[in-house]
Amino acid sequence: MKLQAHGIETDLPPGWEGRIALRNPPTGHTRALGTTGEVPNPVVHLANFALPEDRGDFGSGAVDLMGEQHVLVVLFEYGPECAGTALFRRKGIPTKLTPSMFSGSALQRTLPDQAGCQVFFTAAGRAFCCYAVLGRQAAAARVLPQANATLAATKIGPR
């Protein structure tokens, strides 16, 4: 199942679904999220479970629904000024996430048994954070190959 928008494309494996979203810029008169003047960047959510519609950029709302075999991958783009800076010096999408990279303390919101990891990188001159969450840390070895395959099937080009 292919998904393509805002210079990002992915080919999801069976059982996975995704969203490539770009928030409306907040104007002060609307109820859009964010701060006035902010220029929203694309956010990608990929998961091997049914994604709820009410989700935060880093998966809040979705992580609450995760089961033991579930994994959520977020690709969050930062502004162009971040591309290539020290934090984002890694080049290309990470495709080899390992169990040792995950920790409960890396979660944006700590939930029992869950674990997360963050990898910052630059691709096609765009700065991203790859944030992955495991429904159960002990299941990392089983579910990470799926997540890595999904990341490997994701391409980032110019916006």
Added chain:
Amino acid sequence: MTVLVVVEGVVIAVLALLVVGLLRSHAEILKRLHDLGAGIEGEPGRSSTISEAHRPGSPGYPLMPQMPSPPDREEFGGAADVVGLSPGGQEQVSVRITGVEHDTIVAFLSSGCITCQKFWDAFRKPRKLGLPSGARLVVVTKGPDEESASAVAGLAPPGIPTVMSSEAYADYDIPGSPYFVYVHGPSGRVRGEGTGPDWDQVSSLLSQATGDADLAATLASHVVPKPDADAEREARVDRELFDAGILPGDPSLLTPPPEHPGHAHG
């Protein structure tokens, strides 16, 4: 006297005109009803001119004009995952429907149809929908080239995935809106499809479809196994037939044994 006769004549002429007008109007109404298929039941030459009345598998009478006719096929259509745009058009959405643990009810709606409005309203209160346990509701409209994205954005129920995808209409062979398809997630097969004037009727239809399938599954799990002796006898017969060169489907197995005269079957 002459004046009276003239006046009477004029009145009669006016009344005659009114009667002719009424008869004509009546004939026009009958003609319209005939076109809609409301002919007299069983009367030759009075069958409906609406195509669904003649389709195999159709109920034989026209459905409500505001409801889409069932597709011209004998089996359920296929199921497919849905890829499209969010109503705001800012989000590319993919919703997995096949090969997942949960079942999905795919609601095909339009922003323009009057009947759909009842469903848009009903979906704003998802807790009152009484969805089957574990089932996920997904709303699909046609793509932005055939639908007003802003109108759909205004109607899209919060918290329920809403995808604009003309491809999904083609994948599911949807005859029109509103239309509903119930997909069994693990197998990816359609368990029921249809439409109705409101959610209560559609919900009842889907419950019936899923109830039938559940009942079949329950019955299958309660099938009493054959006694060992019967199974062994059946295996022995199969083995002896095989040794004699009689394989499954052999014509001799399908020929009834000759009847012996004097042996009447009781």
